[in-house]
Amino acid sequence: MAQDVELSAIVPVCDLKEEQGELALEYLDVLRALGKNFELVFVLDGEHQKLRSHLERLAASEPEVRIIQLTRRFGEATALTAGLEHTTGDIVLTLPAYDQVEGGEIPRLVESMEKFDVAVGRRQRKGTEGHSGGFRRKAFHGLVAFVTGHRYRDLGCGMRALRRSVTDEIPMYGDLYRFIALLAARRGFRVVELDVTESSASHHGGYSARVYLARLLDILSIVFLVRFTKKPLRFFGMVGGVTFSVGSIFLFIVVVQRLFFDVALADRPALLLSSLLVVLGLQLFALGLLGELIIFTHARDMKEYTIDKIVN
Amino acid sequence: MDLSVVVPLFNEEESVGVLYESVRSVIDDLETEAEMIFIDDGSSDLTYTKASQIAERDRRLRVVKFRRNYGQTPAMAAGIDLAAGAIIVTMDGDLQNDPRDIPEFLEKIDEGFDIVVGWRFNRQDKLVSRKIPSRIANWIIGKVTGVPIKDNGCSLKAYRADVIKHVPLYSDMHRFIPAMASIAGARIAEIKVRHHARKFGESKYGLSRVYKVLLDLLTIKTIATFSARPLKWFAMLSAPFLLLSTVMIVWALTGLITYGDLSLPVAGTAVLLGALGIFLLFSGGLAELISSTGTFEVDRMPLLTAEELALSDRNRPEIDNAVEES
Numbered sequence: 001m002a003q004d005v006e007l008s009a010i011v012p013v014c015d016l017k018e019e020q021g022e023l024a025l026e027y028l029d030v031l032r033a034l035g036k037n038f039e040l041v042f043v044l045d046g047e048h049q050k051l052r053s054h055l056e057r058l059a060a061s062e063p064e065v066r067i068i069q070l071t072r073r074f075g076e077a078t079a080l081t082a083g084l085e086h087t088t089g090d091i092v093l094t095l096p097a098y099d100q101v102e103g104g105e106i107p108r109l110v111e112s113m114e115k116f117d118v119a120v121g122r123r124q125r126k127g128t129e130g131h132s133g134g135f136r137r138k139a140f141h142g143l144v145a146f147v148t149g150h151r152y153r154d155l156g157c158g159m160r161a162l163r164r165s166v167t168d169e170i171p172m173y174g175d176l177y178r179f180i181a182l183l184a185a186r187r188g189f190r191v192v193e194l195d196v197t198e199s200s201a202s203h204h205g206g207y208s209a210r211v212y213l214a215r216l217l218d219i220l221s222i223v224f225l226v227r228f229t230k231k232p233l234r235f236f237g238m239v240g241g242v243t244f245s246v247g248s249i250f251l252f253i254v255v256v257q258r259l260f261f262d263v264a265l266a267d268r269p270a271l272l273l274s275s276l277l278v279v280l281g282l283q284l285f286a287l288g289l290l291g292e293l294i295i296f297t298h299a300r301d302m303k304e305y306t307i308d309k310i311v312n
Numbered sequence: 313m314d315l316s317v318v319v320p321l322f323n324e325e326e327s328v329g330v331l332y333e334s335v336r337s338v339i340d341d342l343e344t345e346a347e348m349i350f351i352d353d354g355s356s357d358l359t360y361t362k363a364s365q366i367a368e369r370d371r372r373l374r375v376v377k378f379r380r381n382y383g384q385t386p387a388m389a390a391g392i393d394l395a396a397g398a399i400i401v402t403m404d405g406d407l408q409n410d411p412r413d414i415p416e417f418l419e420k421i422d423e424g425f426d427i428v429v430g431w432r433f434n435r436q437d438k439l440v441s442r443k444i445p446s447r448i449a450n451w452i453i454g455k456v457t458g459v460p461i462k463d464n465g466c467s468l469k470a471y472r473a474d475v476i477k478h479v480p481l482y483s484d485m486h487r488f489i490p491a492m493a494s495i496a497g498a499r500i501a502e503i504k505v506r507h508h509a510r511k512f513g514e515s516k517y518g519l520s521r522v523y524k525v526l527l528d529l530l531t532i533k534t535i536a537t538f539s540a541r542p543l544k545w546f547a548m549l550s551a552p553f554l555l556l557s558t559v560m561i562v563w564a565l566t567g568l569i570t571y572g573d574l575s576l577p578v579a580g581t582a583v584l585l586g587a588l589g590i591f592l593l594f595s596g597g598l599a600e601l602i603s604s605t606g607t608f609e610v611d612r613m614p615l616l617t618a619e620e621l622a623l624s625d626r627n628r629p630e631i632d633n634a635v636e637e638s
Contacts (some may be wrong), residue, residue, distance in 0.1 A: 188354065188379025230482060233531050271577045272584070279588040286546070286595045289534065293542065293599055296535050297606020299480035303393075305386040310394075311367040311375040 007031070007038040007110065008089030012079035013097040014045045021054035026103040027095060028062060034107055041066045042097075043083045046073035077177050084167050092167055096158030099199040108194060109161040117166050117189035120152070120181045121159040121196035136212055143216075147223045150182045152193065159196060163189075169306070175218045176225075186226060187306050230304065232295065236288025244281025250274035314344035314398055315418070316473070318391030320384050321363065321405035322353040328362045331407060332373065338411045339372070342418070348373045349391045350405070354381035384467075389481040392471075401470045402486075408436070409468040410506040417470035417503070426475045426498035429461055429490055430468035430505035437509075449525050456533050457491035461502055464490065468505050487525065488532050542603050546596025550589040557586035 009031055011024075024042070031038045042055055044067065052067065059065040068086055070079065080094060091113050093106065101121055112119040137156075145151040155178050162180065170183050185191045228235040251274040257263040295302070317335055321328060328350070339346040350367075352360040352375065360377050367373045376390055388402050399421055403409040413430065420428040437443055446465050454460040464487045471489075479492045490500050538545035560582035568574045 231531075234527060237527075268577070272580050275581045275584050279584050282588060283591055286549075286592055289538075290595060290599055290602065292531055292535055293539055293602050294606075295482065296480055296539060297603055299482045302482075303390075304482050305382045305390050306379045307376055307390065308379040309375075309377040311364045311377075312371055312373060 004037060005039050005087070005089040006036045007034070007091045007093060008083075008087035009038060009040045009093040009095055009106075010080060010083035010087065011040070011042045011095045011097050012045060012076050012083060013042055013048055013051060014073070014076045014079060021051055021058075023097070023099065023103075024055060024058055024065065027106070028058075028065065030103045030106045031064070034110060036110075037089075038064060039066055039087060039089065040064050041068060041083050041087055043068045043070065043079040045070050045075065045079040075175075077172055077175055080177050081172055084172075090164050092162045092164060094158065094160045094162070101157065101159045102197045102199050105159065105194075105196040108196075109159065112192055112194060113161055113163065115190070116192045117163045118181050118184045118191040119161040119194055120154070120191070121157040122152075122154040122193045123157055123198040124195055136209070140212060140215060144179075144182070144219055144222075147219060148182060148226050150185055152181060154193070155179060155181070157196070165189075175214070176221070178215075178218065179222050182222070183225075188308070228291075230295065232291025233288040236284050236291060240281045240284030240288060242281075243277050243284060247274045247277025247279075247281055251278060313347060313396040315339065315342070315346040316391075316395035316397030316400045317346065317348045317411070317414070318351070318388060318395060318400060318402045319348070319405045320351045320353050320387030320391065320402075321355065321359050322381065322384075322387075323355045323357050323359060324405045325355070325358040325362055327405060327407050328359055329366070331405060331411075332363075332366050332370075334407075335411045335414075336370070336372075338414050342415065344418075346372065347395070347397060349376065349394055350374070351376045351387040351391050352378060353383070353387040354378045383484070385481055385484055385486040388467075388486050392473075392476055392481065395473060398473050399470060400473050400476055402467055403469075404467040406510060408508050408510060409466075410508060413468060413503075413505045414470075416505075417468075420501045420503060421470055421472060423501075424499060425501040426472045427490055427493050427500045428470040429463070429500060429502045430466040431461075431463045431502050432466050432507040433462075433504045435463075435507050452526065453488070453491065453529055456529055457488070457494065459491045459494045459500065461490050461500070463502075464488070466505065484525070484528055485532070488529065492532065492536065538599070539603055542599030543596040546592050546599060550592035550596070553585045553592065554589035557582045557584075557589060560585070 009027065011027070024040070027040055031040060042051075042065070044052055052069070055065065055067050059067060066086070068082055070082060083094075084092065091110060093110065095106075101123060105121065109119045109121065137154075141151070141153055141155065144155065160180070162184075166180070166184050166187075166189055169187060170180060172180065176183065181191050181193075250270065254268065254270050254274055317339065319331065319335070321331075324331070332348070332350075335348055339348070350363045350373065352363060360375065363373075363375045364377075367375045374394065376394065378387065378390070391402065392400055399418060401414055401417060403411065409430070417428045417430075435443055446463075450462060450464050453464050467486075469489070471493075475493055475498055476489070479489060481489070485492070490498075494500060560578050564575050564579040564582060567578075
């Protein structure tokens with residue numbers, strides 16, 4: 001393309017149940033109507049034979065369509081990162097590769113980029129999800145709000161618009177891309193949640209329990225990232241200290257009983273348990289010290305602050 | 313550039329104009345090349361707009377806008393990172409510090425001190441909520457770090473840039489800069505400064521509770537002591553456990569040999585303690601690795617100040633490089 005790309009739409013194609021080629025045409029129409037220089041990049045994570053040949057045919061006639069093929073399946077985060085590496089547009093749009101959100105919502109997300117740095121979709125449910133799915137979703141977002149202090153209602157929505165400065169600054173390893181709105185807000189970017197209409201073809205019934213278990217682990221890593229990366233010893237020290245104290249008290253009682261009340265130790269698991277707690281407490285404390293040492297010795301490289309503008 | 317004046321600002325729209333004027337009048341009188349760096353720490357009022365309007369008229373003023381509020385230490389760290397001056401002066405943006413004290417700080421630096429700390433000897437703040445907790449904190453900080461400074465909380469300080477630029481600054485560390493810098497063998501002076509009652513608004517950076525300061529202090533003290541030789545420190549920590557474990561194992565084995573009866577609790581605890589000792593020892597190894605890959609090496613800190621005497625002022629940047637490359 002002759003002119004600079006303003007808008008890069010990235011579609012990470014991961015494990016699709018069925019390959020939806022017509023979605024590409026829909027996205028293409030909507031994006032073209034925006035009147036910006038855009039590119040529509042499909043990142044194929046793993047082999048998607050049918051979709052690939054379909055897209056190749058499309059790309060032959062539509063210069064905006066690009067295809068990036070990963071050598072094997074790496075997961076959605078890698079697909080997104082690869083998409084980001086191969087695109088240059090200042091506005092990055094991530095789009096779901098299956099019917100999730102009405103394509104017609106794209107213009108509103110792009111427009112909001114004038115005022116915000118990150119816009120995430122929030123699907124208006126149409127009652128397609130089961131009862132338990134809705135409960136799990138609510139519980140998940142409630143938990144996220146509880147541990148991080150940021151309330152979002154639909155982190156799983158695949159349609160997001162971001163400024164390039166956001167994606168440049170925030171690492172997207174693992175499954176953290178889901179939390180990009182949250183991480184961006186913590187860095188001081190302006191984030192907005194937009195109500196979007198769920199695709200009429202969406203037959204998505206909430207995630208399985210196993211997926212939610214994986215998400216719980218994500219929350220754990222978010223908690224560590226958000227809360228304790230600056231002062232690891234405060235956290236580790238606290239947990240370790242409590243463990244150590246409980247163990248010590250227990251141990252003291254056991255030893256006193258042995259010495260003065262002649263309660264035999266041999267048949268008491270209490271001794272082993274209490275010394276185990278003491279040991280664990282000390283180990284946690286040592287880990288906290290190691291964490292603190294990492295921060296201390298790298299503090300000069302890790303900028304704690306983010307600068308918006310500098311005058312002069 | 314000779315002098316950089318770094319001022320963090322948080323919701324100081326009323327003060328920023330007066331502040332600029334008073335700092336400017338001081339640096340105009342100095343016969344040195346100076347710059348001002350105002351850091352807007354994510355203010356929600358017009359602080360940034362007002363400051364940047366002034367910056368349009370005066371090229372010597374740089375205004376840095378944070379994307380959100382990060383706190384006083386990161387704001388100062390940003391100013392120090394961006395400062396081009398050989399001497400860096402930091403001060404509060406709430407007009408409680410008086411820029412007219414700056415020349416005195418510069419004199420002290422010229423006398424050969426690396427850090428000059430202000431002492432608000434007639435502090436104009438509330439007694440119970442601010443002055444007394446601060447007294448206690450200062451006394452403890454002095455005892456623990458061995459750097460007896462009367463007023464660690466005073467923001468008006470002057471630093472030699474090559475020293476302060478190598479001191480790690482994060483979280484609420486600005487209070488401990490003198491203590492940290494003393495690891496580097498920095499020569500620290502303390503001078504009395506004027507202190508004015510607050511003219512506008514409330515105190516923006518609330519008083520951090522003393523316990524938080526103490527926790528930070530403990531952390532810094534520990535880290536500063538062991539980060540130079542972490543393996544040694546961890547080894548010493550693990551020694552009593554390994555010793556105790558050995559004694560208990562010998563005891564248990566003796567029992568086994570003499571009476572043919574192994575005392576399970578003793579043997580079990582011994583193994584556990586031994587495991588802890590070994591864990592700590594290996595943690596020390598890991599710490600050594602972290603220390604050696606970090607950019608801040610406590611070992612090399614003294615070089616910043618130690619070699620200064622042997623070299624003339626013009627050569628100082630070379631020391632700078634030597635530390636950064638290593």
